[in-house]
Amino acid sequence: MTNITANERTGTFTNFNDLPTELRYMIWRFALPDDIPEVCIPWPLEEEPVRWDPERESSRRSRFLEPFLVDTDFPIHMHVCRESRELAMSSTHLRYSPIAGCPVPFRAFRPELDILYVSVCRPPSDINVVPRWGQYPAARHLALDLHSIKDGSFLWILVGNPFLDVRSLTCVLPASNAILDTAARFRPPVRRCRLREVVQPSNGSQSHIIYVDRGYDRRMTGMGRYLEEIRDHMGAEFAEILEVAAIPEEYLRRWNAAESKFEIDFSAKTFEEYRGGRWVPSSDHLVRFDWQSIIFPALREPVDTVRSYRVSEAEQWTPLRDPETFRVNDIQQDEVQF
DSSP, X not given: OOOOOHHHHHTOOOOXXXXXXXXXXXXXXXXXXXXXXXXXOOSSOOOSOOOOOGGGGGGGSOOOOSSXXXXXXXXGGGGTOHHHHHHHHHTOEEEEETTTTEEEEEEEOOTTTSEEEEOOOOOTTOTTSOOOOOOOOOOSEEEEEHHHHTTOTTHHHHHTOTTTOXXXXXXXXXXXXXXXXXXXXXXXXXXXXXXXXXXXXXXXXXXXXXXXXOSSOEEEEEHHHHHHHHHHHHHHHHHHHHHHSOOOGGGGTTEXXXXXXXXXXXXXXXXXEEETTEEEEGGGSOOOEEEOOOOOOSSSSOSSOOOOOOOOHHHHTGGGSOTTTBOGGGGGSTTSOO
C-alpha cells in the first residue's frame, strides 16, 4: 500500500522553509504580481490659457515635472513574512506622501499599459483656438476631462499623433450622475485613482445631461449622444483636413477612410480613489470645480476675468522637490496644509 504524506493529504506544501534560500527567493520573485493599469496625472496641471506669441513658442508648452510616474498598491508580499517583505522592498520604489503621512509605492509610467490623463484650458469664446495639448510621453490610452474634449474640435491632433499611438480615449466625468457643463473644470484626484465605466440606464434614459459650450452657442444633449457627436465631429474635421493637405502616412495609423473615423475605443468613465483602505467614487467627497468664464484675448488687453487654476505659493516650490522621493501631486490637494 502506497504511503500518503501529510502534504498529499492536505493538498499543501509544509516544507517551504526547508528549501535552500536561493530557491525560496526564486519562488517569492516568481509570485510577485504583474503590473496592472494605473492612471498617470502629470504635474502640474495646465493652469490657464496663454496668448499666442510666435517669438516665445517654447513658453506655450506645458512643462510637466518629469519623470512621469504612477502610484501603485503595496505588494502583498510585504504582509506575508520577513523574507518576502525584504524581497518586495528590494523591488518596490517608495516616495513620501503628505496625505498618507508615510512613504507610498510608485513605478514609472508604462505607455503600453497605463492611462495618461490630459487636461487643458480651452476657452469657450473662441473655438478656433487650437488647444495646447502639451508635451506628453508616448501613450496608447488617454483620458480627458469634459472641459478638454468640449465639442471635439481639434481632438484629431491628439488622437492622430503618431508619437502617442492612441488606441483608447476616455471622457472623464466628475460624478456618476449629474448635469455637467463643458465650461467647468474639475481637479482630478491626487490620491491613487482608477477609472470606472459609466453604465447607461437600461430604460433608455441618459446617465448624464451635457451642456456643450462653444462660446457662440450652448446646447444640451444626453451622454450617449454626446459621445457619438464627438466621434463624428473628430472624424469629419480630420476628413476636411485630408481634402486640402497632404498628411504624413504615420498620422493615418488609426484612421478608417471608408467610415471617416478613427479606430479607437471611446468611452465615458468617472474617477475612483483609494481612501481609508477601499475604493470610493471621487464624487463622494468635495470635488473642486472652476467655472471657465473666459474671453480668450485676441487683443493685448484682457476682455474678461478668468477664474482658472493658479499655482499657489506652496505649489511654486514643489518642482524643487524630486518626484521620485516626494509625491508632488499632494500639494494640489486642499487636504494638505502648508
